[in-house]
Amino acid sequence: MRTETSTGTSTARRRPRPRTLAVLVVCLVLLGAGVVAGVRWAREATGTVTLLANWSGAEREQFEENVIEPFEEKYRIDVVYQGSSALSQVLAADMAAGNPPDVAVLPGPGELLSYAADGRLQPLDGLFDPRQYDGMWAPEVTVPGRGGHTYWLPVKTGLKSMVWYRGDRPDVRSAGKPERWCLGMESGATSGWPGTDWVEDILLQQAGPRVYENWANGKLPWTDDAVRKAWTTFGEVVGAGGNRRVQQALTTGFGVRCAPGRLEHQGSFRAAHWQPMGDYVHSAEIIPDAGPDAGAWEVSGDLATLLNPSPEAEQLIRYLADPDTALPEYTANKEAAPDGGQDSTARKIGESLRKPGEPRCWDASDTMPRTTRDAFHQAVLRFLVAPKQLNARLTELEAVRTVQDLPVCGGG
Known part of the structure; x- marks a missing residue:
């Protein structure tokens, strides 16, 4: 077929190649399918x-x-x-x-x-x-x-009160050296929470669920002897003080891989990191001075x-x-x-x-009002650097203590 141009000369109209037609047909089919799917979703949603x-x-x-x-x-x-x-x-x-x-x-x-x-x-x-x-x-x-x-x-x-390990099962004696522990405090806006987990769990195992629940609900002062002991135990176990290890912990993410031979006080979300050769023990087996009511799980x-x-x-x-x-x-x-x-x-x-009958207690900082929780995070970071200033930290936390009534522990 030929057509005339405006100048009177004749030119040939080029036919689309078969391959071009095939691609065009596929595109039109896919486009139509997308439109139909979109219409169907809009109609059914x-x-x-x-x-x-x-x-x-x-x-x-x-x-x-x-x-x-x-x-x-x-x-x-x-x-x-x-x-x-x-x-x-x-x-x-x-x-x-x-x-x-x-x-x-x-x-x-x-x-x-x-x-x-x-x-x-x-x-x-x-x-x-x-x-x-x-x-x-x-x-x-x-x-x-x-x-x-x-x-x-x-x-x-998630389950807490867990100490992850590889090799020999740890106990209070073998876990007593600070250099055995992985310690990472960095977590963006919530940095410090791995340290609050430590303090909470130590108090739970040393003083028992009843004292722990009163403290979490603001009914027990931060300056109470049981709370103070939990803080000092934490400092001794991880080696608080202005040393290089603590300085590194403040900038190390909580999920960093642990070196061989180390222990980690972390929750069940770390299971994949420690598998297949790792295992865990209840923290009550390694926390110094665990009391007669030890054994409840922090969750x-x-x-x-x-x-x-x-x-x-x-x-x-x-x-x-x-x-x-x-x-x-x-x-x-x-x-x-x-x-x-x-x-x-x-x-x-x-x-x-x-499991029915298994004693469980909420992560205490997660039950506290936001202001108290955030102050707790910051206090842990400052305590790791300067443990001798614990009295000042506890006084600051006492100033934001709020009494409330939540069921913190249960299951037992």
Whole structure:
């Protein structure tokens, strides 16, 4: 076929090559498929829910793959996830701006208690059965003027009071030298928490759960002899003082790999680092002057709470409480079936977190108000550098002590 140009000369119209046509057809098919999928999702989605948590990296990927994506597929609800390592600051800013997330997941109940007292949290009554959890995990909280309600549920739990090792099983005598311990305090906005774990666990093993719970709830002064002894024991075990080792610990991340022959006082999240040749003992076996009530486990947990009630947000809460939901790491839900694919270490950790009669106590700093918790983190860092100034540190902490009433210990 030929056509005439405006100048009267004739030119040939070039036909598309077969390969070009094939590529064009494939592109059009893929584009059409994408449009159809998008239209289908828009037609079937029932709504959106925003979720704020502090998980990032592999932890976030695991949560999105195992929890969020199955939820979205099952209920056609889009989950908009926001992750932040500065979780407390982000949530406080969102609250102040009047734009909080629908659901937030925070570590420990201390900060949540203050939000509940301010009327910021929505009761979870009727969305799940709290009896599926030990009372310390999903308690009924009484707020003046609002009665008693359940305001949070555990999404992910962890075991503490653990001393990881390879080789010979450690005891008080063999673990007594500071150079045997891995010690990393750096953790961004929450630097110092590995040290607070030490102080808390020592107090728990030396003084027992009752004293520990009173202290965590602000009913026992920071200047009490039992608390002071826990601090001094911590300093002696890790070698506090203005030395090179302490200076290095202040800038070393809590997750840095331990050198051969070292011990590590860390929680169950470190299991992968110590496997397959490593194991752990209860910290009561290595803490000096452990008392007659030693043996309780310190535990941690990420708690989900509802800030903006909506059918979509409430459905997410129900889903997170469902025993069949594949939550990350360890669940505190007593109805959840054990994972047959877990190794012996993971099964042992899971049993300690859920077994009836096993005494467990919350990580104390996670139960404290945010101001007290942050001051505790800073006090640990300063104590490691200058242990002789302990009286000043305890006086500073006593000034921010706040009395509250949370079920800190349970299971026993």
